[in-house]
């Protein structure tokens with residue numbers, strides 16, 4: 001055997017898995033095929049998007065500076081070149097940290113492509129030399145991530161459309177951006193570019209935005225964002241795309257079958273992501289997939305006992321904390337199996353589930369995605385929070401869902417600027433199965449936004 005564990009992919013999931021395994025003395029190699037190490041979150045996902053969103057939010061506040069008794073001579077606007085310089089600098093700092101971890105780790109870092117040749121071996125093709133060799137593994141962990149899905153819309157191919165990574169590297173502010181897709185990335189990017197000063201239209205196929213969040217929250221978000229001028233088109237199908245002389249023309253059809261042609265300077269596709277599994281020869285490794293995503297159980301194990309998987313290439317939500325926790329747990333299970341320990345089937349603990357969108361206003365949902373109809377719902381409007389009023393963050397709401405009788409907090413949903421950051425205590429409360437009364441008895445400093453989560457009647 002060449003390695004006790006071979007990890008495929010050096011992003012959030014793969015790096016967490018390799019570090020955890022080597023920390024336990026497992027002889028490990030990590031294979032990554034990218035030209036630029038770092039992973040999606042750092043290079044083209046969470047960190048660059050939040051950098052642009054930070055500027056968009058600050059610009060919003062500056063436009064309203066009169067509300068805070070600040071006089072401003074002239075008009076505030078974004079300097080896209082400086083913003084891109086800031087993004088590139090920050091991403092490079094985060095990347096250096098990850099690359100140091102990958103290069104200085106106690107595992108062998110192999111740069112190149114891997115694919116399975118059978119259930120216990122894979123072929124590694126070195127990136128620089130192109131030479132290949134077969135590596136035998138005790139266990140393998142697939143963490144190869146995902147890439148943007150490009151829908152099959154007539155006329156789209158060959159046009160200079162954007163996917164999220166192009167939007168994040170935009171050199172100029174679009175005059176008018178059409179976003180196809182009203183999911184998390186679509187809504188984040190729509191609010192970001194609207195905040196930076198672009199006109200934005202969102203084409204959403206279904207009746208609601210952000211279909212994995214409770215409707216009351218996504219509706220409130222849509223209303224607030226529409227007040228600022230984002231044009232949301234619901235139940236709208238994008239039928240065809242035409243590009244000429246720097247203008248996109250998108251033909252759309254509404255629920256009644258009416259067609260309309262929309263023009264815009266830029267077009268962003270935010271229509272989901274597909275797993276990077278095509279080139280892995282998963283059949284050879286006897287690893288089953290559904291729609292290309294790897295099927296893995298809670299321990300990380302796939303249909304092959306010796307192959308585990310974690311992160312975006314696995315069926316389920318594509319978010320970083322899930323990728324990291326699943327990668328770490330899979331590595332612990334593999335270590336336990338290698339050393340003959342009995343605790344080799346421990347499931348990753350992702351309870352409660354958290355979904356968040358860094359839009360304006362932000363959204364967070366904690367707990368099961370479908371709300372049990374028997375749960376009691378309590379709502380608090382942030383317009384009644386003193387701190388929210390002082391900060392100008394009153395456009396939002398908090399909701400708690402309680403089990404009838406015991407009043408145990410089962411789920412919570414928040415809409416409002418900064419709500420993702422000030423909801424972590426609710427995550428703990430749900431995990432600890434606290435009743436509302438127990439949660440309300442926890443000291444919360446006044447006046448804070450976290451305190452707003454305690455403005456619920458216990459009765």
Ligand SMILES: Cc1cc2nc3c(=O)[nH]c(=O)nc-3n(C[C@H](O)[C@H](O)[C@H](O)COP(=O)(O)OP(=O)(O)OC[C@H]3O[C@@H](n4cnc5c(N)ncnc54)[C@H](O)[C@@H]3O)c2cc1C
Nearest residue numbers: 009011012013033034039040041045145311312318319320
């Ligand atoms: C615009 C955007 C914003 C986002 N914002 C957030 C956010 O705010 N919060 C959040 O939780 N999540 C966010 N996400 C999602 C998050 O970035 C991903 O869930 C996470 O980065 C996935 O990590 P991963 O390890 O599965 O994959 P990756 O980080 O993509 O790592 C996969 C690695 O495997 C390598 N690889 C691929 N194929 C092979 C092969 N055959 N052989 C060897 N190596 C291979 C790739 O080169 C890559 O380095 C965002 C995503 C996007 C696109």
